[in-house]
Amino acid sequence: xxxxxxxxxxxxxxxxxxxxxxxxxxxxxxxxxxxxxxxxxxxxxxxxxxxxxxxxxxxxxxxxxxxxxxxxxxxxxxxxxxxxxxxxxxxxxxxxxxxxxxxxxxxxxxxxxxxxxxxxxxxxxxxxxxxxxxxxxxxxxxxxxxxxxxxxxxxxxxxxxxxxxxxxxxxxxxxxxxxxxxxxxxxxxxxxxxxx
Amino acid sequence: xxxxxxxxxxxxxxxxxxxxxxxxxxxxxxxxxxxxxxxxxxxxxxxxxxxxxxxxxxxxxxxxxxxxxxxxxxxxxxxxxxxxxxxxxxxxxxxxxxxxxxxxxxxxxxxxxxxxxxxxxxxxxxxxxxxxxxxxxxxxxxxxxxxxxxxxxxxxxxxxxxxxxxxxxxxxxxxxxxxxxxxxxxxxxxxxxxxx
DNA sequence: TTTCAAAACTAACAGATGTTAGTAATTGTA
DNA sequence: TACAATTACTAACATCTGTTAGTTTTGAAA
Numbered sequence: 209x210x211x212x213x214x215x216x217x218x219x220x221x222x223x224x225x226x227x228x229x230x231x232x233x234x235x236x237x238x239x240x241x242x243x244x245x246x247x248x249x250x251x252x253x254x255x256x257x258x259x260x261x262x263x264x265x266x267x268x269x270x271x272x273x274x275x276x277x278x279x280x281x282x283x284x285x286x287x288x289x290x291x292x293x294x295x296x297x298x299x300x301x302x303x304x305x306x307x308x309x310x311x312x313x314x315x316x317x318x319x320x321x322x323x324x325x326x327x328x329x330x331x332x333x334x335x336x337x338x339x340x341x342x343x344x345x346x347x348x349x350x351x352x353x354x355x356x357x358x359x360x361x362x363x364x365x366x367x368x369x370x371x372x373x374x375x376x377x378x379x380x381x382x383x384x385x386x387x388x389x390x391x392x393x394x395x396x397x398x399x400x401x402x403x404x
Numbered sequence: 405x406x407x408x409x410x411x412x413x414x415x416x417x418x419x420x421x422x423x424x425x426x427x428x429x430x431x432x433x434x435x436x437x438x439x440x441x442x443x444x445x446x447x448x449x450x451x452x453x454x455x456x457x458x459x460x461x462x463x464x465x466x467x468x469x470x471x472x473x474x475x476x477x478x479x480x481x482x483x484x485x486x487x488x489x490x491x492x493x494x495x496x497x498x499x500x501x502x503x504x505x506x507x508x509x510x511x512x513x514x515x516x517x518x519x520x521x522x523x524x525x526x527x528x529x530x531x532x533x534x535x536x537x538x539x540x541x542x543x544x545x546x547x548x549x550x551x552x553x554x555x556x557x558x559x560x561x562x563x564x565x566x567x568x569x570x571x572x573x574x575x576x577x578x579x580x581x582x583x584x585x586x587x588x589x590x591x592x593x594x595x596x597x598x599x600x
Numbered sequence: 601t602t603t604c605a606a607a608a609c610t611a612a613c614a615g616a617t618g619t620t621a622g623t624a625a626t627t628g629t630a
Numbered sequence: 631t632a633c634a635a636t637t638a639c640t641a642a643c644a645t646c647t648g649t650t651a652g653t654t655t656t657g658a659a660a
Binding site: 601602604605606608609611613614615616617618619620621623624625626627629630 | 637647658660
Binding site: 239363 | 434435515553563568586589592594
């Protein structure tokens, strides 16, 4: 036979995906060319197509990897047997975690998903919508149980999701503060507020 | 002479800028073509250049308009003679206001500024950095005065700025909740937290 | 050493892009 | 009505885009 590929841990396909995420994050999906990506991988643009299907596939792959992770976490949290505040805390901590350790993919899926096309675009939108809705339901249950103030649940969820999506600034902060300390700060501010 | 331009309220240049902001918001700067913009204005692409200098100018104009607004507001707030919580509340309310009534420009300046080039890019980055820093200083003063919990001020500011930048979702919520109610929700959640 | 698939290369495509040149139409003013 | 500036148009440019075709190189298995 031949060239069974010595996967020195990571296949070339995975390397391409990783570098693509990096470039999409830095410059945006549209502003990143296949020639630029290829150069950073160390091959010619045409050679990329021995490993991937095309530019769109790269974006689709990144977006759904992230969306699936968050959906799975939501499944876990919903089936937790605990009070509502703890569930929200778990979600916040997971968002922080993903944004710290997986920030390139998370950032791209959050800011560049609009560049997908149907049918993936519709499917992705639906996953986002569903995630928000499930998050909102948790907040609403907290309100009706008296654990949470009577605020608009949609607004609260929107604040949370966006508060947490500041990926490009995370890195700067994580270098000063530990990831755990960051999680604690987030939970404190979002759940108990600023006022002493 | 000739054609002194009857400015039926808005000049064509302003119309072009407004439609550009709309398209940049919907599809992104890179994904919006001059031909598409021209079609929406109702003229040919080449005719745009009788009114504007080029595509980059459109983005630059939008970004700095917004940046200047926020900088000016920060000047006002810094010179307010009030407690720190009130200053932060004033900033939050201004962010909500801008995001509701000026959401296209705000969104574009927040998500598409990376597409600028030097020297504008550097200048814009510096304005953002400065704004964050001044916001952080306010929070830190609040902490040292005992008005605010001992949290990491950088994290707090980052949460605030991003919580507030959820422009595309704002509109959906504003249709259900009034703008004032939205401001109140934001202030409550961010300053006093979720917990009852 | 031969073999053959994997993966690299060169060359080129067809289409889209921002922009310019040159020209014709429009329109308020003289 | 005639002038002249403004603004629209058509045509074209040079460049960049993602991708394909066809070919050569590579490297492990036989």
